[in-house]
């Protein structure tokens with residue numbers, strides 16, 4: 001995939017954010033979904049090993065629906081980022097999750113685009129975009145969050161150690 | 176469970192499976208396969224395996240997307256713990272073995288169509304074996 005295409009795709013998604021309604025990404029098995037569910041620490045919910053505040057951002061989070069079904073939220077709306085930063089403040093609370101339910105036959109997953117608090121019997125909270133990974137990264141690193149992956153120290157260290165291809169000493173082919 | 180009780184539960188629309196899920200006990204398993212980025216692999220957005228996709232898989236792992244093992248049995252196992260460290264968001268050990276071919280011992284929980292794996296030990300780490308860059312270059316860019 002060409003770099004320009006990815007950048008324009010990301011820009012399109014950012015522009016459409018104003019509508020507070022999820023876009024389709026053309027992914028097989030995707031369904032644009034707006035749903036209420038409780039945000040839970042997956043390890044706690046599945047194994048019973050629970051820690052304070054759903055792991056404070058260090059544990060994967062999922063949506064627990066009223067029918068007892070659990071779906072992992074694996075992605076937010078930032079490039080190459082998960083949704084933990086967007087969801088951690090809603091630990092064990094109900095939200096309206098807006099995004100894509102992807103019913104892959106090997107494993108169902110959710111991609112989060114917008115979220116708002118949805119406490120039972122109370123007014124719903126304000127919508128916010130699921131782009132807090134980039135925002136937090138920007139705050140912590142003082143560089144634009146949109147291209148965080150090009151500048152992140154942990155990424156640089158991993159690539160320095162094993163190379164772009166993951167095999168020490170092996171150089172990528174000219175593209 | 177008594178047959179009559181099941182019949183009543185079914186009639187009332189109560190999920191009989193619910194009872195079993197409450198008392199989830201893990202299964203001891205040995206899983207061999209490739210460490211992959213869950214998102215790129217399942218969405219089939221790009222070629223998401225091996226050396227071609229290694230850089231992207233590092234980005235996603237550091238970005239906090241769950242990391243999984245694509246088992247030789249064809250199943251996807253989402254990793255929730257690695258060797259005593261039960262963090263699963265940008266876990267440094269997992270980042271360090273991204274795209275590698277591994278064999279792990281772990282505890283498996285299956286819930287709502289997802290295989291959740293708690294890795295007790297990375298028993299074998301062969302490094303990156305799947306040299307997909309020969310065919311695909313580096314994906315993306």
Ligand SMILES: [Cu+2]
Nearest residue numbers: 212215231232
């Ligand atoms: Cu990728």
